[in-house]
Amino acid sequence: MPEQFPLIEVPLDAPEADEDLGTKEKFWFRHHDLGRCLFKKARPNTGEDWAEKIAAELCELLGLPHADYELAVYNDENGIISPSFxxxxxxxxxxxxxxxxxxxxxxxxxxxxxxxxxxxxxxxxxxxxxxxxxxxxxxxxxxxxxxxxxxxxxxxxxxxxxxxxxxxxxxxxxxxxxxxxxxxxxxxxxxxxxxxxxxxxxxxxxxxxxxxxxxxxxxxxxxxxxxxxxxxxxxxxxxxxxxxxxxxxxxxxxxxxxxxxxxxxxxxxxxxxxxxxxxxxxxxxxxxxxxxxxxxxxxxxxx
Known part of the structure; x- marks a missing residue:
């Protein structure tokens, strides 16, 4: 079984600014290794988090330039984070x-x-x-x-x-x-x-x-x-x-x-x-x- 993708815990006090673009709940914060990142909450039973992660990895297989995504958790809610490109x-x-x-x-x-x-x-x-x-x-x-x-x-x-x-x-x-x-x-x-x-x-x-x-x-x-x-x-x-x-x-x-x-x-x-x-x-x-x-x-x- 392959090693699982890393899961990033976003601290409760992390949010710096809300992101208005789009329909999902999201905010910007600063990660100590990844820099400025956007957290996007995955709506329940939608698969938004895994789909975004897999799509980025498929880009990598194709050799396409792409935004990076990591699986994340904030306030016990699943989501994804993406470092600013x-x-x-x-x-x-x-x-x-x-x-x-x-x-x-x-x-x-x-x-x-x-x-x-x-x-x-x-x-x-x-x-x-x-x-x-x-x-x-x-x-x-x-x-x-x-x-x-x-x-x-x-x-x-x-x-x-x-x-x-x-x-x-x-x-x-x-x-x-x-x-x-x-x-x-x-x-x-x-x-x-x-x-x-x-x-x-x-x-x-x-x-x-x-x-x-x-x-x-x-x-x-x-x-x-x-x-x-x-x-x-x-x-x-x-x-x-x-x-x-x-x-x-x-x-x-x-x-x-x-x-x-x-x-x-x-x-x-x-x-x-x-x-x-x-x-x-x-x-x-x-x-x-x-x-x-x-x-x-x-x-x-x-x-």
């Missing part, structure tokens, strides 16, 4: 995707009423600006030279893990010393079927009804990206990656080759590092099946 040097500023797009897309909405301008083309145009550099202190794989090529990897990750939350605040730029960098990928808790109750997971794993199978489940996974302005529905995560693949086929091939090197044993070992009181065996089997099915479908595009 802003450079410690004074002046590092995070600019979220909605702010980026508002500068270059006419009448880009700042609310959630109509986000159909959050299109693949608008996002790639923004990231493709010549001033946007690769993520800070990240060594890219061979043949990955641009921020756009890196973002192709983010979309491959989304399609692999079933991340439905790549909305316009879940990608960003970092400004530092008059330079702009793509932020590492972050905030992946909406993945791997982590919110499904075990009863439904078990049914999907064993059913002979194709419409209720795990395969049917993964095929319904929507991204938060649109194909065209005015569309009523977002792209599926797989189709969002395919759109990126059409625009940057060489980069897609790099990330697909990295994915091809990941085995089911590699991913199972990660799940076995999660304490059993945080994830059930059924949840592991369900998540493993999601990864297997999505990996196969993605690798079928490798030509």
């Amino acid at each position: 802003l450079p410690s040097q004074k002046g590092g500023i995070l600019t979220l995707g909605n702010e980026v797009l508002a500068r270059i897309v006419s009448n880009y909405p700042q609310d959630s009423k109509d986000l159909s301008q959050h299109t693949i083309d608008n996002v790639f145009n923004a990231i493709g600006d010549a001033s946007v550099n690769l993520p800070i202190d990240w060594t890219p794989p061979e043949r990955i030279s641009y921020a756009t090529e890196t973002f192709v990897g983010y979309l491959l990750l989304d399609a692999w893990i079933g991340n439905s939350d790549r909305h316009h605040e879940n990608w960003a730029f970092i400004s530092l010393q008059e330079k702009i960098y793509l932020a590492p990928t972050y905030d992946h808790a909406s993945c791997l079927g982590r919110n499904e109750p075990d009863s439904k997971r078990k049914s999907r794993l064993t059913t002979k009804d194709a419409g209720f199978s795990v395969q049917a489940y993964v095929e319904k996974c929507n991204s938060a990206l649109y194909a065209r302005v005015g569309d009523k529905k977002t792209l599926k995560t797989f189709n969002a990656f395919c759109e990126a693949q059409q625009r940057h086929p060489d980069a897609a091939r790099v990330w697909l080759n990295n994915l091809a090197r990941v085995s089911s044993n590699d991913t199972l070992e990660l799940f076995e590092c999660i304490p059993s009181n945080r994830i059930s065996q059924t949840a592991i089997e369900f998540a493993q099946k999601i990864l297997e099915l999505n990996q196969t479908k993605l690798l079928d595009t490798l030509v």
Whole structure:
């Protein structure tokens, strides 16, 4: 049995400042080894903590730049902590995707009423600006030279893990010393079927009804990206990656080759590092099946 991931106890007097972004209860605090960290409470029976941790470890297997996450406990409540990925040097500023797009897309909405301008083309145009550099202190794989090529990897990750939350605040730029960098990928808790109750997971794993199978489940996974302005529905995560693949086929091939090197044993070992009181065996089997099915479908595009 692999050694379990470390569990960080957050002191009761740790909170320094609340974080308003997003819907989860969270606060910033300073950890003696990790520096400035964000604690995010995991809502009961949602799997938000283990999903975030596993997603970060899967990023590591793919070679993607990513926010780090550690399992944590605060006031007897489960959660996750993430060290700030802003450079410690004074002046590092995070600019979220909605702010980026508002500068270059006419009448880009700042609310959630109509986000159909959050299109693949608008996002790639923004990231493709010549001033946007690769993520800070990240060594890219061979043949990955641009921020756009890196973002192709983010979309491959989304399609692999079933991340439905790549909305316009879940990608960003970092400004530092008059330079702009793509932020590492972050905030992946909406993945791997982590919110499904075990009863439904078990049914999907064993059913002979194709419409209720795990395969049917993964095929319904929507991204938060649109194909065209005015569309009523977002792209599926797989189709969002395919759109990126059409625009940057060489980069897609790099990330697909990295994915091809990941085995089911590699991913199972990660799940076995999660304490059993945080994830059930059924949840592991369900998540493993999601990864297997999505990996196969993605690798079928490798030509």
